[in-house]
Amino acid sequence: xxxxxxxxxxxxxxxxxxxxxxxxxxxxxxxxxxxxxxxxxxxxxxxxxxxxxxxxxxxxxxxxxxxxxxxxxx
Numbered sequence: 001x002x003x004x005x006x007x008x009x010x011x012x013x014x015x016x017x018x019x020x021x022x023x024x025x026x027x028x029x030x031x032x033x034x035x036x037x038x039x040x041x042x043x044x045x046x047x048x049x050x051x052x053x054x055x056x057x058x059x060x061x062x063x064x065x066x067x068x069x070x071x072x073x074x
Contacts, residue, residue, distance in 0.1 A: 054060045
């Protein structure tokens with residue numbers, strides 16, 4: 001989908017939301033915010049699991065910022 005079509009679709013969505021009663025708009029915002037939070041939480045859990053697996057496999061190291069800088073410069 002090109003940028004113009006995306007913009008047009010987004011504008012259509014905005015207009016549809018603006019046509020809703022104020023109470024429904026507030027409810028929609030609340031629902032969308034909760035879903036964004038849930039999505040971010042799920043992504044974080046996935047990243048933590050990946051990091052733990054990488055650490056167990058020896059692909060990650062622990063250390064200080066100084067240790068990291070030393071490794072980057074070596």
